[in-house]
Amino acid sequence: MIGHREDDQKLLESLRRSVAKALDRKRRLGQYAVVWKDGKSVYIGPNPPKPKEPTRSDTERH
Secondary structure: OHHHHHHHHHHHHHHHHHHHHHHHHHHHHOOOEEEEEOOEEEEEOOOOOOOOOOOHHHHOOO
């Protein structure tokens, strides 16, 4: 079973490197990115879209 833990760690590290590389590329290109923070999606970087006003369907979700 220890082999699975090592594989999981390798997979997680690979994902972290890939995300870091993608975020760095977006930063260098002057693009914004969407990330998850404190239970919400948030924009990071320059020129993010302006937040929209909640619509009726947004407030009626169950």
